[in-house]
Amino acid sequence: MTGKLTSPSVIRELLDRLGHRPNKGLGQNYLIDANILGIITAAAEISPGDRLLEIGPGLGALTEALLAAGANLTAIEKDRAMAAHLRSHFPGLDLQEADVLDVNLNGLFAGGITGIIANLPYSVGSRFIVNALEARPLPEKMVFMVQKEVAERLTAQPGGKTYGPLAIWSQLNYTVKNIKNVSPRCFMPAPRVWSAVVRFDKRDAPLAAVPDYARFKKLVKLCFTQRRKQIGSNLRKNAPEFFQSLEKSGMDPAVRPEQIPIEQWAALAAREPGD
Numbered sequence: 001m002t003g004k005l006t007s008p009s010v011i012r013e014l015l016d017r018l019g020h021r022p023n024k025g026l027g028q029n030y031l032i033d034a035n036i037l038g039i040i041t042a043a044a045e046i047s048p049g050d051r052l053l054e055i056g057p058g059l060g061a062l063t064e065a066l067l068a069a070g071a072n073l074t075a076i077e078k079d080r081a082m083a084a085h086l087r088s089h090f091p092g093l094d095l096q097e098a099d100v101l102d103v104n105l106n107g108l109f110a111g112g113i114t115g116i117i118a119n120l121p122y123s124v125g126s127r128f129i130v131n132a133l134e135a136r137p138l139p140e141k142m143v144f145m146v147q148k149e150v151a152e153r154l155t156a157q158p159g160g161k162t163y164g165p166l167a168i169w170s171q172l173n174y175t176v177k178n179i180k181n182v183s184p185r186c187f188m189p190a191p192r193v194w195s196a197v198v199r200f201d202k203r204d205a206p207l208a209a210v211p212d213y214a215r216f217k218k219l220v221k222l223c224f225t226q227r228r229k230q231i232g233s234n235l236r237k238n239a240p241e242f243f244q245s246l247e248k249s250g251m252d253p254a255v256r257p258e259q260i261p262i263e264q265w266a267a268l269a270a271r272e273p274g275d
């Protein structure tokens with residue numbers, strides 16, 4: 001069945017044989033468009049021997065393409081039936097049957113994995129991406145299929161309605177590009193929403209120095225819980241320590257969170273109240 005794992009009839013046959021129905025809670029929407037599969041694989045720019053991680057291989061359409069491109073692949077799949085199928089279909093694959101949200105990513109990345117490729121299940125999409133962005137060492141490249149709405153938040157620039165914490169966590173260390181919007185018709189069963197393929201390329205250096213990430217994260221999260229509010233009035237009321245830093249920084253307290261670029265968030269979070 002090599003090369004046919006995007007064929008709806010092959011998918012149906014495999015699912016029948018496994019006695020399995022696509023599980024909505026696990027986001028089991030299988031890719032049935034070979035063109036999109038090619039776009040994901042090309043975006044990953046794989047050189048033979050690259051150590052890559054795939055999340056949620058499912059029946060293995062993307063797995064097969066990544067292995068054919070020469071990747072040295074580790075895969076994490078939560079569903080027992082999918083994992084059993086993958087073990088018999090790809091006997092040499094390094095497969096972990098686990099919930100990717102519970103996996104020790106630091107261990108995987110320290111072990112030499114330099115890239116992540118995945119058609120991510122909707123249920124874990126942005127949560128997994130945030131975990132990956134906080135693990136170390138950071139992968140050099142990541143290519144994900146995510147909900148289009150998540151892609152918009154990942155790639156957003158200051159000033160727009162979708163700009164917020166996800167754009168800030170992502171773009172601090174990566175340039176993030178939407179490679180292609182993907183119609184629900186490219187999956188079986190078809191989801192209700194559009195998807196998009198996004199690519200993360202690690203920057204040579206972070207956009208700004210962040211000496212205390214927890215403090216940076218706290219400041220950004222706090223301000224975006226009230227994204228329409230001027231940061232001065234929010235911080236004065238809710239976080240006096242940051243308000244003092246804001247006053248000393250010379251930043252306009254009337255500015256709203258969605259207008260503040262990453263470098264300014266980093267500078268504000270790095271400033272001790274007495275500085």
Ligand code: SAM
Nearest residue numbers: 026030031056057058077078079099100119121
């Ligand atoms: N890669 C296949 C493809 O492109 O056709 C399937 C992609 S499907 C959108 C998502 C896959 O992620 C499913 O196989 C599902 O079982 C798996 N999955 C869902 N939640 C998961 C989790 N928390 N950890 C690991 N795998 C998960």
